[in-house]
Amino acid sequence: MAAFAHDDNSVVVVIGSGAGGGTLANELCQRGVDVVVLEAGGHESIASFVNDEVAAFKQLGWLDHRTSSGSWRIAKDFPNLPAMICKTVGGSTAHWAGVSLRLREHELSARSIYGDIDGANMLDWPLSIGELAAFYDRAEEKMGVTRTHDIPGLPGNNNFKVFYNAAKQVGYRSANTGRMAINSRPRSGRAACQQLGFCMQGCKMGAKWSTLYTEIPAAQATGRLDLRESCHATRIEHDNSGKVTGVIYFDANGEEQRQLARIVCVAGNAIETPRLLLLSESSKYPDGLANSSGEVGQNYQRHTSGSVFATFDEPVHMYRGTSMAGIVTEESGHHPGRGFAGGYQLQSIGFGLALTAGFINPGGWGRSTTRAIDEYANMAGLWIVGEDMPRTSNRVTLNTNEKDQWGIPVANVHYDDHANDIAMRAHGYRQGRAMYEAIGAKNVFEAPPFPSSHNMGTCRMSERPLFGVVNKWGQSHDIANLFISDGSQFTTSGAGNPTLTIVALAIRQAEWIGLEMNRRSI
DSSP states (O other), X not given: OOOOOTTOTTSEEEEOOSHHHHHHHHHHHXXXXXXXXXXXXXXXXXXXXXXXXXXXXXXXXXXXXXXXXXXSTHHHHOTTOSBOXXXXXXXXXXXXXXXXXXXXXXXXXXXXXXXXXXXOOOOOOSOOHHHHHHHXXXXXXXXXXXXXXXXXXXXXXXXXXXXXXXXXXXXXXXXXXXXXXXXXXXXXXXXXXXXXXXGGGOOTTSOBOOTXXXXXXXXXXXXXXXXXXXXXXXXXXXXXXXXXXXEEEEOTTSOEEEEEOSEEEEOSHHHHHHHHHHHTOOSSSTTOTTOTTSOXXXXXXXXXXXXXXXXXXXXXXXXSSOTTOOXXXXXXXXXXXXXXXXXXXXXXXXXXXXXXXXXXXXXXXXXXXXXXXXXXXXXXXXXXXXXXXXXXXSEEEEEEEEEOTTSOEEEEEEOOOOHHHHHHHHHHHHHHHHHHHHTTOSEEEEEOOOOBSOOBOTTOBOSSGGGOSBOTTSBBSSOTTEEEOXXXXXXXXXXXXXXXXXXXXXXXXXXXXXXHHHTTOO
């Protein structure tokens, strides 16, 4: 692995090593660019992952202090954990379930297709499906997404079989084990899925794609990657002209360091990325970096979600097998006759007992909750995941009254459901309930949203600088050598899990940065 000097101002500094940062770093290294990756977390491995939901959360989760506010139930149930993101090499690709879906044309053009929606800050992406298609192809090939590139789908576990039969009974035709970045057969030196059931705790088989053991090692093999673990970025600096010049961070020993840079790419997730930009205020940028529009931190989106669990006469053991390999897509279109704009997916989901008990009715107790726990072995589950509306008031800000371990203001995440989100969730609950009741469910439980790992929109793309933070390449409208490289770029959330799009955008961004560096325009 390379080791670049702190005063080497020719390097690209990438903050974060997840789907966006890890992929971008590798793509740049493959193009001959020297890259320093600053990762706030430590370095786990396939060997060190633990098949224990609680222990794995403590091992991988971003446990630094933050706060939340708003009317969303998360602010009550999980006030210091508004999102399940990871603090580890590989970022949230260690935690994600592997669902790999493309955005669709109506989701990229939501402002034009949905029209004005009261209380929503709608905007079209400055990108079309045509511009993204080739990069989606490359991302699917890189990640080994099932049901693409002649890769067979995963087998269905018991939870999926219940889900599949329930879907067929109510007339859904699309139910299958989905497009998953999990090997259904050995591929790229990694094993096939063995159905261990701990996809979201770090895959001990390495069957699930993660930048931890794909992109990062590939980048290191080029001799152009300097990966710095346990290095927490606290500020991005700039010169008198306004160009960024480097990053201030605390290293693994708690010492403050400065890494100079030709280009800085921020990929810290849609909560920590705007936080870092806001922390980097100066006399030239009094509202934070890249924030002339005032849009940094605004339009936080997390997907409209909720879960439906049902119990049956016979055992299901939903915790066995791939956590989320099951999908129904019929509800993902834009059909306003249902009473809401946009759409949602239904995805099978299986948790262990501890998480199931925590999510069915967080903080609650009583007969219905205890009955659900008692019947856990006979339980099946599905997740509603749908497009939520961007809102100016849903935002990430700095809480100057609360400090982290470095003495720096923490992020506050404020969120209120839009009426469209509420209507969509209610529709999803009805459909999920109808599915399970159609095949003889004894009891059905509607569970509230849990802290989401789908964080998007806080530094959104826009055609015009007035309405967003970055252009269609993820380049700041304000600062030519500052890029956003994660889900913060999303103009709208769409209904599909975001990781595939983050990877596709990172591949595209790396290609463009490489060309512009060769032209010496940045």
